[in-house]
Every structure is written in structure tokens, then in C-alpha cells.
Amino acid sequence: MSGSVITISRQYGSGGRFVGRKLAEKLGIPFYDNELISMAAKESGFAESLFENAEKNTTYSLLYSLSMFGNSTGGMYGLPLSDKVFLIQSDIIKKVASEGPCVIVGRCADYVLRERENVIHFFFHSDMDSRMARAMKYYGLEEKKAKEAIEKTDKKRAAYYNYYTGERWGEIKNYHLSLNTDSVGIDNCVDILEAYVKGFENK
Numbered sequence: 001m002s003g004s005v006i007t008i009s010r011q012y013g014s015g016g017r018f019v020g021r022k023l024a025e026k027l028g029i030p031f032y033d034n035e036l037i038s039m040a041a042k043e044s045g046f047a048e049s050l051f052e053n054a055e056k057n058t059t060y061s062l063l064y065s066l067s068m069f070g071n072s073t074g075g076m077y078g079l080p081l082s083d084k085v086f087l088i089q090s091d092i093i094k095k096v097a098s099e100g101p102c103v104i105v106g107r108c109a110d111y112v113l114r115e116r117e118n119v120i121h122f123f124f125h126s127d128m129d130s131r132m133a134r135a136m137k138y139y140g141l142e143e144k145k146a147k148e149a150i151e152k153t154d155k156k157r158a159a160y161y162n163y164y165t166g167e168r169w170g171e172i173k174n175y176h177l178s179l180n181t182d183s184v185g186i187d188n189c190v191d192i193l194e195a196y197v198k199g200f201e202n203k
Contacts, residue, residue, distance in 0.1 A: 002027040002197050005097045005116065007109040009123045009169075012153035013131030013146075015181040015189075016124030017105050022190045024103040027197065033105040036092055044088045086164055106157075110174060111165040120200055122193060123175040130182045176200070 006023065010016025017033060024031035090112045096102055097113055104113075110121040126134075128150070135146035161169035172178055177196055181189050 002029055002101045003118065003201055004101055004197055005113060005119045006101075006103045006193075006197065007113060007119060007121045008103060008105045009110055009121070009175065010106070011125045011131065011170075012150050012157070013134045014124045014126040015134060015186050016122075018186055019124060019181065019189045019193065020103045020105050020122075022186070023193050023197075026190060026194055027101070027103075029100070030096070030102040031105075032096055032102055036089065036096075036104070036107060039096075040085075040089045040092045043092060044084075108161055108164055111161070111167060120177075120197060121175040123170060123172075123178040124181050124189070125170070125178065126180060126182045 006020070006029075008016050008020035020033075021031050086108075089107055093104060093107065093109050093112045096104065097116060097119070101118075110119075113119045128147070131150050132143065132146040135141045135149055136143060139146075139149070141149055158169040161167065167174055177193070179189055179192065184192065
């Protein structure tokens with residue numbers, strides 16, 4: 001079993017979520033994706049839809065709010081709902097990370113956990129044709145809709161990440177390793193990440 005917390009950031013349709021799930025299974029550690037939404041909703045009493053649509057609802061920079069209130073739910077009075085949702089979600093991410101090794105997908109987890117030493121950050125990308133093929137196969141989208149969904153989702157993810165972190169989404173310096181999933185395939189990506197995790201923990 002791995003002793004590290006692993007965050008997965010990915011382009012839409014790159015297969016990063018599949019890699020993350022397979023890696024978690026191989027390492028024998030928990031996998032958190034949509035599970036975080038349910039946990040955050042239960043913890044806060046807010047509807048799950050608020051967390052599902054969080055990337056669509058950014059309003060203004062959170063950096064000033066964090067400097068004034070701190071990154072905790074205790075100082076959220078007066079904040080926009082979207083910012084409250086981000087802070088609640090961040091607390092859940094910190095909670096599961098503190099409980100032990102796991103794989104966490106998306107939701108700015110790499111930024112939220114940036115000060116922890118035992119965290120490895122991975123980013124996955126792929127070419128447009130491969131991403132469209134996955135969107136059509138796994139999400140049932142028509143070719144035209146698949147391309148639109150990819151472009152729209154990536155734009156929202158970038159805006160959400162940039163807005164809440166002050167960093168640039170996909171910037172290589174924010175990750176330990178960035179992989180093109182189509183250059184070696186999903187299963188080989190899992191093997192590469194497993195080897196990286198072992199090297200990281202034995203350095």
C-alpha cells in the first residue's frame with residue numbers, strides 16, 4: 001500500500017480519471033471523485049448540485065477573502081455561495097488526506113494540499129481526436145457535441161482553477177509529472193505512476 005496522497009488533474013476526455021481509479025485499486029488506497037461531492041453536501045447541508053456545478057459559479061477572486069478570513073469554514077460569513085462551496089470542499093479534501101493515503105480527482109486538490117509533504121500531483125492530457133473518441137464512447141456524445149463539451153469543460157476547469165488558486169491550470173510547475181495518456185495507453189500510465197510513487201516514497 002502507498003503512503004502518499006495523490007491528486008489527479010486532467011483535461012476532459014484524457015482518461016485521467018480512469019488512470020486515477022486504476023492506480024488507487026492497484027495501490028490499495030481509497031479513490032475520491034464524486035464521493036467528495038456527497039461528503040461535502042452531507043457535511044454542510046447544502047445540495048449536492050451546488051458542488052457539482054461549482055466550476056460554473058465563480059464570481060470574484062477568493063484570494064482577498066482568504067487573506068481576511070483564512071481558509072476555513074469558520075470565517076465564511078458574508079462570502080458568496082460559490083466561495084463557501086469551495087471552502088467546504090477544500091476542508092473535505094484536507095480531511096480525507098489527513099486520514100491516510102488516497103487518490104483525489106480534480107477540485108483544485110493539488111492547490112488545496114500544496115503545503116503537505118506526502119502529496120504527489122499528476123496532470124493528464126491527450127490529443128483532441130482521442131479525447132473526442134472517449135467522450136463519444138463513455139459519455140454517449142455525438143462527434144460535434146463531443147468537441148464542444150471538451151472545449152467548454154476545459155475552459156471552465158481552467159477558469160475555476162485560475163480563479164481560486166491564482167495559478168495557471170495545466171502549468172507544469174504545479175505538478176510532479178504530466179503525461180500524455182495516448183502516448184503509452186491507460187494501463188501503462190498506471191504502471192508509470194505506480195513506479196513514480198514508489199520512487200517518490202523511497203527517495
